[in-house]
Amino acid sequence: MATEAAPMDEKAKRMRDLLSSFYAPDPSISTGASSTHASFDNINSTSFNADQYMDLLIKKSNLEGLLQRHVHMAAQIKNLDTDLQMLVYENYNKFISATDTIKRMKSNIVGMEGNMGQLLQKIMSVQSRSDGVNTSLFEKREHIEKLHRTRNLLRKVQFIYDLPARLQKCIKSEVYADAVRFYTGAMPIFKLYGETSFQDCKRASEEAIEIIIKRLQARLFSDSESIQSRAEAAVLLKRLDVPVDSLKARLLEKLEQSLDDLQIKPEEASKLMEHTDSSKNGESSDPHPAKVHEDAVREFSEAMHAYRVIFPDSEEKLFKLARALTAMQFENVEQYIKKRVSASCFLGISKLIWADVVLMDEVLPEAALSDFAAEAAQSTFKQFVARSFSHLQQDISDTLLKVNVDQKEAVEEEVLHSVVEASKKAVLQGSMNILQDFHQLLEENTGILVKMRDLIIGWVREGFQNFFRSLEALFLVLSGKTSSPNEAEGLAEGKPSDKVHAGFILVLAQLSVFIEQMVIPRITEDIAASFSAGGGAQGLADGPGFIPGELSRVFHSASEKLLQHYINTRTQRISLLLRKRFKTPNWVKHKEPREVHMFVDLFLQELGAIGKEVKQILPQGTFRKHRRSDSNGSNTTTSSRSNPLQHDRITRSNSQRARSQLFETHLAKLFKQKVEIFTKVEFTQESVVTTILKLSLKSLQEYVRMQTFNRSGFQQIQLDIQFLRSPLKETAEDEAAVDFLLDEVIVAASERCFDAVPLEPPILDKLIQSKLAKSKEHSTVSS
Known part of the structure; x- marks a missing residue:
């Protein structure tokens, strides 16, 4: 670019500015004023200085x-x-x-003026010929029109002369509407010429109309006639100027009486749905009840329309009639759904009622029946949702209450396992069936269901929340954990017995775990997929909505409570056995032990029954034996069985010294060995059995502390505990804790004994082997 811009004349400058304003991307270059503010390095600016730009560029x-x-x-x-x-x-x-384009336009325009002149001449020629034709045909046209008017007049005269015969034909065929139409059409002529030219025709026609009026009045007052027929008779009488205002109250009364016949009674609803299903399957040849009902409602709607036409000032009364019928229909449905009703039946009845509403709404649009029906249906639909959950809860309760068998039968016949599986199926499959039913409601595009969609979604979410919370309360009531039945009012028809089956409590605990881990997540997934759009917020306005986290915590807590309740129930039963064992004999005068006491067999039988119960219900856990180990490796604290036998052969003369050494040995063991007795209970067979065993041994220790023993009594306790040591350690998951608790029992017995001299090892082993032989012989005979 040159250093200084060459001078340009005014025209060239103006053209450049115009081009710049149109094509330039920067609007600042399109105006002359902007050049003064442009930067010196803007090449597109008119004030661009090339030398200054180059100097700056070279420097930088x-x-x-x-x-x-x-x-x-x-x-x-x-x-x-x-x-x-x-x-x-x-x-x-x-x-x-x-x-x-301009060239083509120029060539096309040439010669157009001549063509327009020719067109104008042709138009003028056509107009002149048309005027000539009109002039020549004017007289004939006038004559034809006069003949046509004469012909129409003759037709009317002929109609008047034929009217009596026509009316007689209508009377014979009972087509009164046509007769009234013919007579009202001839009334203007009779008013003008009835006393002169058509006097005979008028008299004959009036006689025929008198007959028609009497028949219409008879039809209007006849109870055998339909509402529509009576309404048509009233309309025809009004057209004949017969006063019908006196019939207003009576006709309205007839409409009110017909409401009872139009209602769908609860007992008729079941038959109606059964007939509908059989008709669909081609099993019934009778008229379709739904079609019969629809025809009756249609007739009622037409009667209301006729009544409205006859008495225009009676709209409010008709509105009340239509609304009363709609309200009664939904009230009857509420009675119908008190018993168990499937979603398809409820949907069919709802669609039938909505069809009635649509028919009446067409006749009485001002009554706004669709909105009124939507409001009236809210209570009905809400009750259906609530009763669906109530029926599901009753099914679950019935399934659980089937375990009314003896405890021994329940254990041996594995009834508990079948009850658990049936209960799981009842909860999960029942919940999914309810969801499927509600899906069926939401998938319908019927007017009332479209209006109720958001509300149904909210009720379903709230219903599941209340259902699971009520189910948790039901479990506590059935288990005997909750003493007051008011906490589960209306949940189960049967009340739990005073002595609840212990295995049944374990069934409820396992079912609570299943609901927490399987049912609630499954229901949550389905609700999130199909019952959240548009209905969540509105549903939460009337209730708590569906909160799966809260329900999971509720059933997690319930499962722990029920499991602990089962453990307490079983422990109390064993505790009663131990109490009877230690309260009965006089331990101060106890004789020398000859055999293992029979309470040991009863104790092992109870543990065996518990093991069979938990195997039917609970899963098997990771069975890790916690074996006992000594912290100092000394031989003085190896086990309860060997500790008393590690002493030298103590004679009866030095019994006091032997007892002191026994105390010192077990006191040292308490400080040297740390054994965790009670741990958190898990939902496994081993954990539950071990926990019950620990609590039972702790109870045994406490009963021992409450007695005073002589030497023989102490030796009997030693013998019984030594016999129990092996089977209990095989049963329990935590051998160390069981071994420790057995040692504690012996220590407690020694502390409460006057002369704690243990049995000699050979005598102890002999008595134990004798008991084992008898047990083996007894088991052989039993098998």
């Missing part, structure tokens, strides 16, 4: 930067040249096209 950039700038500017120049060339080509094509 090195050689490599200058070369890159050169390449960049060369590319921009090339792009601008290309754009300019394309712009020229495009504008050139437009100029060529415009030139061609």
